[in-house]
Amino acid sequence: MSDPVRFLTAVTQALSTMSLYGDDHPATTRGLETALERLQELQEIDPKLQFTFLSGEVVFGSEVVHELEGWEWSDRLVRAGIERIEMLGPIDVDQFGRFLSHMAMRLGIRPGSSTDIWQMGDSPIRYGQVTLGQGQNPMEILRLEPVRTMAYTLGEERATMDWVHNEIQKGAKIPMVEADAVVRSLSIAMHAEQAMVLPLLQLKEFDQYTTTHSMNVSVLAMALGEYLELGGATVRALGVAGLLHDLGKTCIPREILVKPGKLTDAERVVIRDHPVVGARMLLASPEPMELAAVVAYEHHVMLDGGGYPALHDARGAQYASMLVHVCDVYDALRTNRPYREAWESERALAYIKDRSGVEFDPGIAQAFISMMRHWDQRISTMPA
Numbered sequence: 001m002s003d004p005v006r007f008l009t010a011v012t013q014a015l016s017t018m019s020l021y022g023d024d025h026p027a028t029t030r031g032l033e034t035a036l037e038r039l040q041e042l043q044e045i046d047p048k049l050q051f052t053f054l055s056g057e058v059v060f061g062s063e064v065v066h067e068l069e070g071w072e073w074s075d076r077l078v079r080a081g082i083e084r085i086e087m088l089g090p091i092d093v094d095q096f097g098r099f100l101s102h103m104a105m106r107l108g109i110r111p112g113s114s115t116d117i118w119q120m121g122d123s124p125i126r127y128g129q130v131t132l133g134q135g136q137n138p139m140e141i142l143r144l145e146p147v148r149t150m151a152y153t154l155g156e157e158r159a160t161m162d163w164v165h166n167e168i169q170k171g172a173k174i175p176m177v178e179a180d181a182v183v184r185s186l187s188i189a190m191h192a193e194q195a196m197v198l199p200l201l202q203l204k205e206f207d208q209y210t211t212t213h214s215m216n217v218s219v220l221a222m223a224l225g226e227y228l229e230l231g232g233a234t235v236r237a238l239g240v241a242g243l244l245h246d247l248g249k250t251c252i253p254r255e256i257l258v259k260p261g262k263l264t265d266a267e268r269v270v271i272r273d274h275p276v277v278g279a280r281m282l283l284a285s286p287e288p289m290e291l292a293a294v295v296a297y298e299h300h301v302m303l304d305g306g307g308y309p310a311l312h313d314a315r316g317a318q319y320a321s322m323l324v325h326v327c328d329v330y331d332a333l334r335t336n337r338p339y340r341e342a343w344e345s346e347r348a349l350a351y352i353k354d355r356s357g358v359e360f361d362p363g364i365a366q367a368f369i370s371m372m373r374h375w376d377q378r379i380s381t382m383p384a
């Protein structure tokens with residue numbers, strides 16, 4: 001068992017004991033002391049610690065704790081509004097005890113009121129939510145210190161995605177585990193700051209367009225999903241769908257993709273086929289990715305039925321496809337293309353507003369615009 005696992009296990013044991021015996025029982029005291037010992041072992045290496053809880057996942061510092069994948073307590077903590085715990089320095093038994101009883105109250109293990117906010121005082125423990133925009137409890141956010149220790153370059157994730165695309169080009173099955181891992185890292189990077197900062201990648205070589213673009217669309221789709229309060233599992237599924245929406249492009253010859261001039265009719269047919277090709281690949285993968293396949297198929301379909309391919313279903317494209325469509329267009333406009341310069345964010349947002357109700361679903365377009373306006377000043381663009 002690794003040290004973070006030992007510590008978190010000891011905390012949950014202490015909390016369970018607390019629920020059985022109450023605060024002053026010797027068993028509770030013992031549980032508390034054991035958890036504190038485990039904490040002090042962890043703090044020997046570095047007294048500053050940070051745990052992030054996503055649904056079904058625990059991140060210690062910037063590392064996913066694989067042993068705790070699917071751990072039921074991470075869901076419980078998220079539901080209780082405890083998405084991040086930070087220890088800023090050494091903690092004494094009194095401070096730790098107060099924090100555990102507060103956690104027990106938040107988790108509904110012992111009675112308390114939801115207005116009972118964490119009286120931080122001199123305690124070096126902070127906790128709170130790390131979600132974007134709406135639904136935050138400002139009292140808790142104020143009590144979270146900005147965390148700027150994690151520098152994400154996402155270089156490894158980009159390399160993984162390049163590899164995923166190469167594998168598919170060679171005709172291999174879609175490596176879903178790797179794609180999932182990339183989405184997980186993007187989600188962590190997105191939540192890494194006290195206030196969410198969208199990590200958008202800058203394009204270096206046009207050859208890397210599909211990789212860079214897929215990762216940006218994935219982050220934008222997850223951010224928009226959170227902004228619309230769609231819930232953890234849906235947000236993650238949108239991240240996967242965003243990452244794989246242009247998978248069909250891996251089958252398009254490079255000369256066509258990077259061609260600076262006008263396309264011939266035959267070339268345009270090849271390009272316009274990528275949604276169908278991508279959807280087919282996703283449905284044929286070992287674990288068929290249904291939502292991702294639908295999104296791949298429909299991400300160029302406009303609200304008024306324009307775009308491609310033509311849908312037979314009069315209800316039009318699915319909500320997830322329309323959501324990814326907005327993110328897709330935004331990132332494409334913000335990128336230098338062989339035939340035009342990248343647009344400024346405001347210009348791209350004005351375009352989306354202008355086409356709202358025709359190309360874009362008005363509700364989704366409006367949410368996207370207000371989300372981007374809110375975050376534009378703080379978007380961190382990762383160097384290529």
Ligand SMILES: [Fe+2]
Nearest residue numbers: 245246299300
């Ligand atoms: Fe596309």
Ligand SMILES: [Fe+2]
Nearest residue numbers: 213245246328
């Ligand atoms: Fe795209």
